[in-house]
Amino acid sequence: MRPLSTTQLLSLWEQGLTQPLAQWALLVLAAACPETPVELLGELSVGARDGRILTLREWTFGPHLACLATCPACGDKLELTFQVADIRAIPATETAEYALAHEGYDVRFRLPNSLDVTAVTDDRDPNDNRHLLFQRCLIDARHDGVTITAATLPEPVVEAIIAQMATADPQADVQLALDCPACHHHWPAPFDIITFFWTEINTWAYRVLHEVHLLASAYGWSEAEIIALTPWRRRFYLEMVRP
Ligand SMILES: [Zn+2]
Structure with missing residues (x-):
């Protein structure tokens, strides 16, 4: 398995707009594991699949995760922050049967x-x-x-x-143990890495394409040229362009 490039991520984002998430997860794995036949990737257990997607998420956006939850007792909004390691299950020895x-x-x-x-x-x-x-x-x-x-x-x-x-297959069912600071209600909330990673890629793609638009408008560069810039150079030119 290898990290996903910016071009691959943008392509996966486009494919994710029209695919069910379970199908999209397979496309992500196929892009990251070109050496493995896609039939074998499809036969990975759900937990083995999610473990790989979690690793890809860490390689793409880092080890910190943040999301929002709503307390089912009082309706208060909770900001959750945790690490990839916190939700990484120790895989049991998997057998075919x-x-x-x-x-x-x-x-x-x-x-x-x-x-x-x-x-x-x-x-x-x-x-x-x-x-x-x-x-x-x-x-x-x-x-x-x-x-x-x-x-x-x-x-x-x-x-x-x-x-x-x-x-x-413990990675297939990740539950977060949540505590509401307002009413002290405790509850387990399921965490789905596929939905989480998709949502992040969707937000990221909008930001990247907006940056492409700004730089292409200012300098006349192509999308491929702008995406090929290192993040530091892209940020520099954006600072020059933004008022
Ligand atoms: Zn509450």
Whole structure:
């Protein structure tokens, strides 16, 4: 994996405007890992994918993260700042297949990956999506030795499998432990690095393209010439141009 160039980031920003985020995350990985076939990137577990995106985010914008949250109890706005290291989970040893034996049920399954996530669509009922995702990850299910379908697995077994998936892939479900200074309410808030990185790239792209516009208008340089400037030279010329 290698850092993303300014040109690649701008190209990814454009692609992100018209792609679902799960698909966009795959494009980001493909740009950063040209040596890995895209099918293999799609088969990375969601946590392995998010771990790589987190590293790319650190290489692009540094180790500090900042975002806003709203207290669900009093509605107060919280400014959160934390480090990449704070949300970096220690990856468990990942295997292609996991097994669970629970009350006479024997199940073999794998972890959800990007291909599974892109297969579920936003316009479907969330319960249907959960079922589809689960069904895709199920390799084999038996009750007292007889093969059964995903739909006939009782809910406690499904929950036990989902819990085992979460333990095996901790980077897939990052929760921030938040405290409201106004009302002292405590709550866990999910943190999604894909949404976070996309939002940052979107803001960054608007700023860069605005700078391109200012310099191109003043000096007649092309977009490629302006983007090729080092950040220091770009800042210098912007200071000359801005009133
Ligand atoms: Zn509060």
